[in-house]
Amino acid sequence: MTEKYYITTPIYYPNDVPHLGHAYTTIAADVIARWNSLLKKEVFFLTGTDEHGKKLARVAEKAGLSPKQFVDELIPKFKEAWEKLNIKYNRFIRTTDADHEKVVKEILQKVYDNGDIYKSDYEGLYCTDCEAYYTEKDAPDFACPIHKRPLENLKEESYFFKLSKYQNYLLELYKSNPDFISPIHRKKEIINRVKEGLNDFSISRTSFTWGIPLPFDKKHICYVWFDALLNYISGVDYLTDKTKFRKFWPANAHIIGKDIIWFHTVYWPAMLKSAGIEPPKKVFAHGFWTVRSEKIGKTAGNAIKIEQLISYGGADTARYFLLRQTPFGDDGDFDEKAIVDRHNNELANKLGNLISRVSTLAEKYGLEKAKPISSAALIKKVTKNFNDLELDKALNEIFTFIDELNEFIQNKKPWATLDKKVLYQLANGIKDFTILLSPFIPETCGKIAQTFNFELSLESLNSPLEISEIKKSEILFKKI
Numbered sequence: 001m002t003e004k005y006y007i008t009t010p011i012y013y014p015n016d017v018p019h020l021g022h023a024y025t026t027i028a029a030d031v032i033a034r035w036n037s038l039l040k041k042e043v044f045f046l047t048g049t050d051e052h053g054k055k056l057a058r059v060a061e062k063a064g065l066s067p068k069q070f071v072d073e074l075i076p077k078f079k080e081a082w083e084k085l086n087i088k089y090n091r092f093i094r095t096t097d098a099d100h101e102k103v104v105k106e107i108l109q110k111v112y113d114n115g116d117i118y119k120s121d122y123e124g125l126y127c128t129d130c131e132a133y134y135t136e137k138d139a140p141d142f143a144c145p146i147h148k149r150p151l152e153n154l155k156e157e158s159y160f161f162k163l164s165k166y167q168n169y170l171l172e173l174y175k176s177n178p179d180f181i182s183p184i185h186r187k188k189e190i191i192n193r194v195k196e197g198l199n200d201f202s203i204s205r206t207s208f209t210w211g212i213p214l215p216f217d218k219k220h221i222c223y224v225w226f227d228a229l230l231n232y233i234s235g236v237d238y239l240t241d242k243t244k245f246r247k248f249w250p251a252n253a254h255i256i257g258k259d260i261i262w263f264h265t266v267y268w269p270a271m272l273k274s275a276g277i278e279p280p281k282k283v284f285a286h287g288f289w290t291v292r293s294e295k296i297g298k299t300a301g302n303a304i305k306i307e308q309l310i311s312y313g314g315a316d317t318a319r320y321f322l323l324r325q326t327p328f329g330d331d332g333d334f335d336e337k338a339i340v341d342r343h344n345n346e347l348a349n350k351l352g353n354l355i356s357r358v359s360t361l362a363e364k365y366g367l368e369k370a371k372p373i374s375s376a377a378l379i380k381k382v383t384k385n386f387n388d389l390e391l392d393k394a395l396n397e398i399f400t401f402i403d404e405l406n407e408f409i410q411n412k413k414p415w416a417t418l419d420k421k422v423l424y425q426l427a428n429g430i431k432d433f434t435i436l437l438s439p440f441i442p443e444t445c446g447k448i449a450q451t452f453n454f455e456l457s458l459e460s461l462n463s464p465l466e467i468s469e470i471k472k473s474e475i476l477f478k479k480i
């Protein structure tokens with residue numbers, strides 16, 4: 001039976017066009033999804049948009065549109081962005097999709113019937129941009145700690161979810177699934193906070209109407225996070241295709257930014273437990289990108305749009321840069337010089353030149369079978385890196401191997417010796433690292449595979465390159 005692999009990104013708020021931050025998560029998830037496809041797993045990769053809530057209703061109103069009209073205009077921008085970045089998702093879920101709305105109602109009813117939802121009054125300091133309440137402890141100056149804007153004092157009748165009841169369940173979950181919260185350094189903080197005790201959280205609002213009404217009290221609109229998190233089960237047809245749901249759930253990895261780790265590692269598994277559904281296997285929170293050391297934000301006006309991101313050397317340069325520049329899990333800083341340097345030095349010089357030299361010589365002199373340069377150690381390391389989601393390290397290993405091939409060609413001088421065996425060894429080495437590199441920069445690797453006539457597959461990785469007639473490669477990366 002083929003193994004399955006289910007991976008997700010957060011669903012993004014379509015209140016504006018996507019930027020570098022959204023691209024980062026989506027590219028990372030795409031790379032991991034492609035890696036698992038390469039391993040012949042049946043992969044399901046879910047991404048999408050989080051369309052309800054007060055924040056969206058507000059931006060739509062400002063734009064003079066209904067919320068639905070507003071999001072309908074923005075969704076194509078997300079889809080175009082992902083296409084430009086060569087993202088191969090299986091479903092683009094929208095929280096306004098009819099099947100998702102049904103799932104939300106069903107789960108709300110289930111959790112209500114289980115006695116985990118009760119009505120009370122809510123009064124607190126609210127940030128509409130976060131769609132979250134803050135306590136005075138988190139916001140001593142009554143300003144949102146993230147957006148720095150004043151918090152609103154909201155009082156409303158609301159339904160609450162009994163999160164407090166799940167404290168022990170959660171602590172037990174973290175203990176028995178040591179990888180559930182990754183990377184490890186994010187785990188301690190969550191565990192400590194959960195140990196301090198959990199407050200029940202409000203799951204409904206009455207101050208606006210843009211959202212999903214509670215099935216047991218239609219005056220109340222479901223809180224946007226309760227609605228949004230459920231996308232991960234509606235995305236694999238929780239209600240409409242039980243076989244599919246059973247095949248893919250629990251998700252293997254929710255890839256998110258560190259800003260939303262609390263929702264994913266505390267609210268979400270508690271909600272699932274209450275509904276009698278297994279928790280996901282892993283939540284991986286990556287770090288945040290700044291632009292020239294400044295936080296990305298609409299107010300700062302420094303959000304890097306997708307067009308800009310791919311303007312340097314195309315999608316592969318963008319994908320490569322974002323995953324190479326900073327350890328996956330840590331914060332990173334984007335600046336033009338860094339992306340241009342990596343494009344020129346690593347993609348154009350190291351990778352591009354190797355392909356160009358070897359393919360040019362192979363066209364002229366041909367190949368003759370010889371003992372391959374071993375890539376077993378590389379394959380082992382990259383596999384481990386992917387298991388640990390250390391994507392930057394996988395790239396590092398692959399580029400170390402490329403350096404070794406560059407040294408090999410320099411030492412053996414096949415342009416002088418015309419040694420066809422050396423050319424074969426080089427071409428075979430190129431095959432091996434290209435297959436491993438293909439989840440990261442699929443377009444370029446596709447071209448290399450065509451030049452040297454091999455497939456980007458596991459079988460091809462495990463068998464020596466067949467001799468064929470080789471034509472000189474086009475230039476893969478033009479220097480900037």
Ligand code: MSP
Nearest residue numbers: 010011012013021025050228229256257288289296
């Ligand atoms: N709609 C919620 C998520 C619901 S998931 C059930 C949301 N949306 S968001 O549009 O604000 O996207 C947040 C996510 O975008 C982050 O978790 C992260 O994946 C990505 N990023 C947004 N800005 C980012 C950076 N500056 N750097 C890195 N990633 C960032 O929260």
